[in-house]
Amino acid sequence: MTRFDIDAVLCISLEDRKDRREQLEKSFQALDHEIEYVLVQRDSEDPERGCYQSHLKCAELALERGYQRVLILEDDATFLPPSPRQLKWINHFLRWRNPQLFHLGGILGRMWLIPFPFVVRARMTGAHAYVLSHKACQRLVKESYQGIAIDSLFCRFFRAYSAFPMLSYQQPEAQASSDIMAHRALTKSLEVKDEAYWAHNEAKQWPALRRNWIRTLCLRFF
Numbered sequence: 001m002t003r004f005d006i007d008a009v010l011c012i013s014l015e016d017r018k019d020r021r022e023q024l025e026k027s028f029q030a031l032d033h034e035i036e037y038v039l040v041q042r043d044s045e046d047p048e049r050g051c052y053q054s055h056l057k058c059a060e061l062a063l064e065r066g067y068q069r070v071l072i073l074e075d076d077a078t079f080l081p082p083s084p085r086q087l088k089w090i091n092h093f094l095r096w097r098n099p100q101l102f103h104l105g106g107i108l109g110r111m112w113l114i115p116f117p118f119v120v121r122a123r124m125t126g127a128h129a130y131v132l133s134h135k136a137c138q139r140l141v142k143e144s145y146q147g148i149a150i151d152s153l154f155c156r157f158f159r160a161y162s163a164f165p166m167l168s169y170q171q172p173e174a175q176a177s178s179d180i181m182a183h184r185a186l187t188k189s190l191e192v193k194d195e196a197y198w199a200h201n202e203a204k205q206w207p208a209l210r211r212n213w214i215r216t217l218c219l220r221f222f
Contacts, residue, residue: 001032002081005091006131007067009033012054013075014042020075023171028073030081035073052150055127059137068134069094071104076171077128079104082163086118090163093119100136101160104129105168108204109155112212120209122162127151129168165205169198 009031013021021037028035038058043050055072062070082090093116094102106126114121127150132140136158143153154160172195 002030002087003032004071004087004131005094006033006069006071008062008065009035009071009073010058010061011035011037011073011075011077012051012058013037013039015039016042017075020171024073024075024077027078027171031079033071037075048149049145051127052145052148052153055150056141056143059132059140062132062134062137063141066134067137069098069131070137071129071131072127074128074170077104078169078171079129080167080169082118082167086163089116089118093161094131097161098133098135099131099159099161100133100139101154101158102131103160103162103166103168104131105166106130106151106162108166108201108208110212110215111162111164111205111208112215113209114161114216118164120162120164121215122160123155124160124162125149125151125155126170127154128170130154166202169201172198 011021011024013024024035038054038061040050040054040057043053058070058072093099103122103124103126105128106122106124109123109125111120111122111124139158148156170193173193
């Protein structure tokens with residue numbers, strides 16, 4: 001079983017998406033934490049805004065309860081359990097650095113090596129599985145929605161790290177369609193995130209490290 005050095009797991013889910021909660025429970029069977037669902041209502045006018053507000057709600061809950069670190073999930077997240085060695089090092093990093101933002105996985109932009117096993121610096125989008133520190137929660141709740149998606153806000157303004165190799169992706173869209181995907185398809189040019197998309201995303205990890213070696217060389221660690 002996998003147990004991270006966190007205080008709680010909060011999972012965002014629309015009230016009427018029991019199907020996706022059932023999918024998530026199956027995918028996260030190896031997680032040795034109780035998953036608390038934060039049930040939200042659909043924002044039909046702007047699903048991206050609704051998604052943003054849902055993540056803020058999780059940060060507010062974490063602050064109210066005094067959590068030092070909280071794992072926040074979206075209900076289409078998947079989970080690839082780490083090896084015992086990888087889990088040990090990830091938990092050591094969470095305790096030692098207490099990073100503002102630690103991705104279990106995401107849509108890969110950049111990642112580069114740091115002098116720490118199984119952890120990399122990362123710039124990525126996707127907010128389906130990440131650990132947020134108490135300090136980051138305090139910062140996030142001050143950021144009202146300004147038309148920027150929550151994952152774009154994280155990518156631009158929060159110092160982030162990631163598990164390496166990544167431990168979480170999203171269910172292929174054919175298996176877990178969502179309002180926000182439909183909204184982005186109408187307003188932005190997006191690829192369909194099917195099984196091939198996520199397989200390609202996973203395969204890009206090592207090439208990304210090689211491509212960004214200069215960042216490691218320049219000691220852009222912490």
